[in-house]
Amino acid sequence: MSKAGMMNTVAVGIAVQSDWENRQFSSSLSLNVRRLFEFLLQFESATRSKLAVLNEKLSVLERKLEFLEAQFSTAVNPS
Template sequence: MAKAGMTNTIAIGIAVQSNWDNRQFSSSRSLNVHRLFEFLLQSESATKSKMAVLNEKLTTLEQQLEFLEAQLCTAVDPS
């Protein structure tokens, strides 16, 4: 009978260890997903900011080009 009790204790110990391992794995995975999500949010924010700056520069260049085209047309055809 003592052997059966010992077997049950070992089985319970193994189950507890397995449960603990599963919880650690799950927690680790959850933390990694959270870190990935935070990284993606930061990347999105940085990308939007850089795109806004590039858009402003492109708009300025387009305006300068239109101005130069107008000057060229006036210089070539003054009528």
């Protein structure tokens, strides 16, 4: 094989290696973006659930407070 042919083969080998590394990087990046997206979906779902529970507890406390305020109001001003 001539020196030019060997250099061409080396250049092709380097190009193939570079292409392989780029594909690995792209694949890794894609996988990590997918994992991040799945985490965010799970986080959003869990957060919505926890906020719904807190909202219900707050509503119960507000109703109890209104009830106590009404009882206190009638106890202080029994008209």
